Amino acid sequence: MSNPASPPAVGVVDDRPPLTFPPGFLWGAATAAYQIEGAAAEGGRTPSIWDTFSHTPGRVVEGHTGDVACDHYHRMGSDVALMAELGLKSYRFSVSWPRVQPGGTGPANAGGLDFYRRLVDELLAHGIEPWLTLYHWDLPQPLEDAGGWPARDTAARFADYATLVADALGDRVRYWTTLNEPWCSAFLGYGSGAHAPGRSDGADAVRAGHHLMLGHGLAVQALRAARPTAEVGVTVNLYPVTPASVAPADVDAARRIDGLANRFFLDPLLRGSYPADLMADLAKVTDFGHVRDGDLATISTPLDVVGVNYYSRHVVAAPVPGAEPEPYWRAPSCWPGSEDVRFVTRGVPVTDMNWEIDAPGLVETLRRVHEEYTDLPLYVTENGSAFVDEVVDGQVDDVDRLAYFDAHLRAAHEAIEAGVPLRGYFAWSLMDNFEWAWGYTKRFGMVHVDYDSQVRIPKSSARWYAEVIRRNGLAAQ
Numbered sequence: 193m194s195n196p197a198s199p200p201a202v203g204v205v206d207d208r209p210p211l212t213f214p215p216g217f218l219w220g221a222a223t224a225a226y227q228i229e230g231a232a233a234e235g236g237r238t239p240s241i242w243d244t245f246s247h248t249p250g251r252v253v254e255g256h257t258g259d260v261a262c263d264h265y266h267r268m269g270s271d272v273a274l275m276a277e278l279g280l281k282s283y284r285f286s287v288s289w290p291r292v293q294p295g296g297t298g299p300a301n302a303g304g305l306d307f308y309r310r311l312v313d314e315l316l317a318h319g320i321e322p323w324l325t326l327y328h329w330d331l332p333q334p335l336e337d338a339g340g341w342p343a344r345d346t347a348a349r350f351a352d353y354a355t356l357v358a359d360a361l362g363d364r365v366r367y368w369t370t371l372n373e374p375w376c377s378a379f380l381g382y383g384s385g386a387h388a389p390g391r392s393d394g395a396d397a398v399r400a401g402h403h404l405m406l407g408h409g410l411a412v413q414a415l416r417a418a419r420p421t422a423e424v425g426v427t428v429n430l431y432p433v434t435p436a437s438v439a440p441a442d443v444d445a446a447r448r449i450d451g452l453a454n455r456f457f458l459d460p461l462l463r464g465s466y467p468a469d470l471m472a473d474l475a476k477v478t479d480f481g482h483v484r485d486g487d488l489a490t491i492s493t494p495l496d497v498v499g500v501n502y503y504s505r506h507v508v509a510a511p512v513p514g515a516e517p518e519p520y521w522r523a524p525s526c527w528p529g530s531e532d533v534r535f536v537t538r539g540v541p542v543t544d545m546n547w548e549i550d551a552p553g554l555v556e557t558l559r560r561v562h563e564e565y566t567d568l569p570l571y572v573t574e575n576g577s578a579f580v581d582e583v584v585d586g587q588v589d590d591v592d593r594l595a596y597f598d599a600h601l602r603a604a605h606e607a608i609e610a611g612v613p614l615r616g617y618f619a620w621s622l623m624d625n626f627e628w629a630w631g632y633t634k635r636f637g638m639v640h641v642d643y644d645s646q647v648r649i650p651k652s653s654a655r656w657y658a659e660v661i662r663r664n665g666l667a668a669q
């Protein structure tokens with residue numbers, strides 16, 4: 193079978209036209225603090241749940257940790273120079289909560305804030321728009337010890353942290369994202385336990401999801417109070433969910449997984465309510481007693497932008513007795529109340545994560561958010577792929593990753609033509625980094641990182657992306 197993400201084979205005529213994006217389209221790349229910074233115990237930083245988790249034997253492949261990662265903390269200047277060389281218009285990074293507020297409560301750590309102040313200043317000096325994410329999964333460990341996201345108080349702590357960062361950086365950062373992928377924090381962190389803090393309890397996962405969104409709403413209000421001109425949003429990871437057949441049981445399986453993967457977040461955040469069918473599905477897990485009057489109004493505090501992370505599609509079917517358990521984020525414990533749903537593999541090309549390559553799913557996802565939920569400007573805040581790379585003569589010719597980006601940018605353009613107010617696209621990731629439970633064994637970067645020498649090599653995809661940015665679009669092939 194041919195790869196739908198690949199350009200046509202050599203010798204095959206490619207009549208795909210050049211595509212131009214709207215003027216001002218924000219071209220960027222993204223990273224996250226724990227995945228690249230290293231310097232885990234420097235400058236007053238204290239452990240997050242990911243430090244604890246990665247240092248727990250058996251949790252991360254090969255026992256990898258983020259202690260050193262890409263050493264970005266010490267190489268920030270040359271990393272920003274590399275971003276400038278690639279012509280990035282924007283860089284999406286996350287702030288490490290335990291670096292700027294060790295322990296998650298109390299005063300700011302001036303040294304920690306200073307690192308981000310220098311980063312932002314360096315970006316601005318190179319004409320790169322800083323895009324700041326407040327929470328990309330590194331909860332300070334003491335807050336987990338006090339109950340973590342299943343505990344309501346964590347939401348209030350998050351809003352305090354948001355104020356502290358806004359006071360320090362609000363004068364120079366325009367774009368703010370509160371949470372990155374709350375589904376992962378809630379359902380991988382507290383449901384399957386595949387991610388930090390590694391707990392596995394369906395009711396806790398649902399409570400965590402609610403308190404993450406409550407923390408988001410409170411943080412939006414805190415950011416607006418501190419910086420009325422900030423452009424504030426949230427980033428959700430969304431999937432089209434397709435039934436494996438038209439059989440009613442498969443269609444119902446798709447409804448249930450769509451509820452947990454997508455509508456659990458989109459509905460409270462953008463409509464101020466939980467979907468009734470999702471609440472009914474979850475009745476055997478929780479009575480939603482953790483939802484208090486006023487929470488949903490806080491959660492749906494109006495936003496300026498919505499961030500969408502897109503990687504793949506879920507195809508699901510009704511349960512089959514004795515079916516093989518699914519790995520990782522398809523593990524039954526990720527899907528409280530729908531553990532019996534079966535994820536179906538279609539046999540289409542996959543990335544090194546075993547995620548199916550499905551560029552049309554990006555069009556579907558963006559159109560759905562726009563047509564069913566909001567007129568707000570949308571940004572693809574992450575999109576990318578892991579493939580096994582080889583360094584040959586100091587070069588990395590990552591044709592598969594390049595083809596993935598090409599196909600998804602064509603999809604993004606199609607969404608714009610269909611009326612979606614898509615204003616920007618961030619490749620995941622700027623550089624290879626710590627891929628959570630997979631450690632350094634999966635490479636998502638446009639820039640190759642040698643973890644022994646810390647040498648960076650822009651891959652073919654990075655050079656190609658630089659050209660896309662320069663042209664504000666895709667050339668004819």
Ligand code: IFM
Binds near residue numbers: 227373574628636
């Ligand atoms: O590396 C992650 C990132 O931290 C969040 N979104 C998905 C990426 C690939 O798994």
